[in-house]
Amino acid sequence: ARELGSGVVAVRKSGKLPPPVLSQAYTLEYGTATLEIPAGSIGLDGRSVLVVDDVLATGGTLDATARLVESAGARVIGIAVVLEIAALGGRERLGKYPLTSLVTV
16 A cells, blocks of 8 residues: 555454444354444545455455445545455355455365
């Protein structure tokens, strides 16, 4: 991000950021969870965003992240992961976004 002159927004689990926050609940294999980003202090409206994560498994967390930044007015232009576990089908869940993985197993 520094080399490109762009920003970084950390997406955190619920309760880790001071309010106000924007939240997105999602379903896990074993229950539910919520992701949050700061509200108001970061202007995402009209911005193009690349979502980056370490692992793509079932795609639930990445899908929730994309929906969260879109709800803040951003446009998700792609998703990039270090490791994709292909057998778990996450790529299919994220089909509307261009997806790049460095390693697929």
